[in-house]
Amino acid sequence: MDMTDLQQDLASFWMPYTANRQFKQAPRLLSEAKGMFYKTPDGREVLDGCAGLWCVAAGHCREEIVKAVQEQVARLDFAPSFQMGHPLAFETASRLAAITPPGLNRIFFTNSGSESADTALKIAIAYHRARGDSGRTRFIGRERSYHGVNFGGMSVGGIPGNRKTFGNVMLPGVDHMPHTHDLKRNAFSKGQPAHGAEIADELERLVALHDASNIAAVIIEPMAGSTGVLLPPKGYLERLRSICDKHGILLIFDEVITGFGRLGGAFSYDAFGVKPDIMTMAKAINNATIPMGAVAIKQEVHDAIINAAPEGGMEFMHGYTYSAHPVACAAANATLALYEREQLFQRAASLAPKFEAAVHALKGVKNVIDIRNFGLVAGIELAPREGQAGKRGYEAMVKCFGKGLLIRTTGDILAVSPPLIVEDAQIDRIFSTIAEVVASID
């Protein structure tokens, strides 16, 4: 591609979640990938410290997945899932139901995390309505949570910047609990922080305010990922679960980031032991090879909706043209088989102590005000520059890229979440590069 073509193409693509003008002055391009590495168009290798966008859990361009996709697209490129089916979809659903928490064994397919969030919210309302409790339509989300960009997910989400432009057109009937991030009490915690279980009691306050009879569901990320790796304080999830049970409110976990090994088990249930009623997933479901998401639903919730409809009538008026797309399913089946064969979730758990020690070794580096971790995910929080929040984090990301390391940043928080195939020496390289970069910026 010559430079004129590149300039034209740069202008044409309105990039998502990107400072377009800034990026286009100095583009960062990735053109190939294999295993733990990306390659830039000029042949530079970049170690993937964040699994793409928290999604390439098995590493890049894995042969089994590539082959499954190639074969499937040549055999059955598309088949509708509305009033028709194809065998792979049922296989993928069963494979997922085998690793979701016990009882969450009904699977609805979507194409993204955002669609999964909106689907989960609709299922919650449909469930209460099917049981004759149609007043339950309100949702409780949480500050500093991310549930994608569609109107439902955005409304229950708690990111001011995402909400600002659309403030007057949010889903009605949504309230938010406070987030659990507490630097004063919990800075430099390893694993789940000790303080903050009582923050869950804010849910009781909101229930008292709105009355349980109006509330359909509470939705949270069990560990908030994209707002900066915020781990649930010890006892917090248990308290939320019991308050929801007490008031007949469904609990939805958004596991788009926490699913598929990131926390050292299949889902957050395996790490924290708390079971939701509905769970969303996407990203690593098929190693991000083809867009795909899913919602796992407790059987009672599913049955209540299905059995309320007259025989022969559609039970839930919802679905996407590409729900259970055959090529996405082929990628998912190959991915789930690979996770199993290589025991990648267990690998994440067994690498976690090494990963924890490596990230916490950054304590004391200039401007580092917190470090937190669990499984194969870590957040490193930098003090914001006076009047320039986010600048230090952005500079760190750009400098790391210059040194051949890809990381994610949220404001001044650096997030590290490598593919689960990461090697010991690569963990060392990730954190020594970050330490060097962070120490070098003002």
Ligand SMILES: Cc1ncc(COP(=O)(O)O)c(C=O)c1O
């Ligand atoms: C927890 C969570 N939910 C939902 C989403 C949205 O997923 P998508 O970008 O696939 O729509 C994300 C994306 O990062 C996420 O982290």
